[in-house]
Amino acid sequence: MRPRSLLVLVSVLISLVALVALAQPKKGAKDAAKDTDDKAAVGKNGDKPSDKAADKAPEKAEKAEAAPAGAGDAYDLGEAPPKQAPGQKAETKLSPLNPAANEFPDGGVAAPPVEYDRLLGDIAALRSRVAALTTTLFASKLRVIVETRADDARIASLSVTLDDGVVFSAPERFSAEDEKVVYAHAVAPGHHVVGIEVERYDARAREYRTWQSSKFSVVVPESKLVEAHLILEDDSSMAVDFPDDQDGEYELNVRLRARVAE
Numbered sequence: 001m002r003p004r005s006l007l008v009l010v011s012v013l014i015s016l017v018a019l020v021a022l023a024q025p026k027k028g029a030k031d032a033a034k035d036t037d038d039k040a041a042v043g044k045n046g047d048k049p050s051d052k053a054a055d056k057a058p059e060k061a062e063k064a065e066a067a068p069a070g071a072g073d074a075y076d077l078g079e080a081p082p083k084q085a086p087g088q089k090a091e092t093k094l095s096p097l098n099p100a101a102n103e104f105p106d107g108g109v110a111a112p113p114v115e116y117d118r119l120l121g122d123i124a125a126l127r128s129r130v131a132a133l134t135t136t137l138f139a140s141k142l143r144v145i146v147e148t149r150a151d152d153a154r155i156a157s158l159s160v161t162l163d164d165g166v167v168f169s170a171p172e173r174f175s176a177e178d179e180k181v182v183y184a185h186a187v188a189p190g191h192h193v194v195g196i197e198v199e200r201y202d203a204r205a206r207e208y209r210t211w212q213s214s215k216f217s218v219v220v221p222e223s224k225l226v227e228a229h230l231i232l233e234d235d236s237s238m239a240v241d242f243p244d245d246q247d248g249e250y251e252l253n254v255r256l257r258a259r260v261a262e
Contacts, residue, residue, distance in 0.1 A: 134186050139223040143261070144168070144183040144194060146230045148176045153200045153234035156209070160230075161195040162187075179229075189222040196230055196254065202239035210236065216256040225262040231255040 144160055144167070158170035160182050168182040195215040202208045212232075220226045233253040242248030 131185075138186040138188050140187055140189040140220045141225040142183070142185065142187045142192065142194075142218070142220055143181060143225060143227045144230065145179050145227060146176045146182050146196070146232070147179045148232045148234075150200070150232075150234035152203045152239070153210075153236065154203050156199040156201055158196070158198045161193075161197070161215075163193050164195070176232075187220055189220050189224075192218050192220060194218050194228050194230075194256065196232075198232060198254075200234055202236065205239040205243070208236075208239040208242075210234070210250055210252055212252055212254060214254045214256075216258075218256075218258050221260065224260050227259055227261045229257040229259075231257070 142162070144162075146158075146160065148155065155170060155174050158174055159166050160168040162183065167185075193215055194217075195213070197213045198211075200210050200212075216228070218226060218228050231254070233255075235251040235253075236249065238248035238250050240248070
């Protein structure tokens with residue numbers, strides 16, 4: 001073949017290749033990027049992203065059907081607790097293990113056992129025996145008499161003691177204008193201490209009150225009866241004088257007369 005004919009043939013072939021290349025459609029930038037993403041998303045096992053999306057689509061659809069509309073995160077985590085109003089104290093929730101206030105029946109006050117009544121009876125009998133024994137052993141006796149002298153004074157409380165033990169407590173509205181025997185019993189011969197404590201108020205003005213406590217030593221001879229006569233006098237004028245001219249006076253007097261009566 002001649003060189004000139006060979007050159008013409010090569011030129012024709014180059015022209016045909018150029019025409020074929022121009023006839024093929026060109027890929028845009030978006031198609032190239034998509035091909036790159038698809039290749040990168042292919043897993044090690046050869047699964048394509050489209051296959052994984054297709055597998056997860058039914059699960060998402062089931063969750064969408066089960067969840068109520070507008071539930072969002074509240075469906076998964078539960079409803080949000082109600083907001084506490086300003087100044088409102090938080091409610092204390094008791095444990096279900098704690099019994100309720102009215103859970104157990106109320107049987108009322110239990111009756112005292114039989115042994116309790118029997119014990120009270122034994123104590124009363126023992127006191128009677130002690131008193132009888134004292135009377136038998138000691139022939140000496142002591143009698144305490146109380147007498148009150150007052151026009152407007154009233155007794156709020158009064159108690160008589162013997163050797164620091166209370167032997168008489170006056171009832172309400174106690175009055176002894178006629179001399180009352182408050183104690184009479186056998187005692188051991190010798191020295192004894194008779195005491196009296198009294199609280200009084202003025203009938204004309206109750207806010208004016210007095211408190212008085214006195215003790216006296218008394219000797220009771222062997223086999224003798226001694227009378228201890230307590231006289232309480234109240235000639236106070238504080239309730240009348242002080243409100244009028246801011247000048248008043250309390251005048252109290254306690255006397256004891258002891259004598260052998262028998």
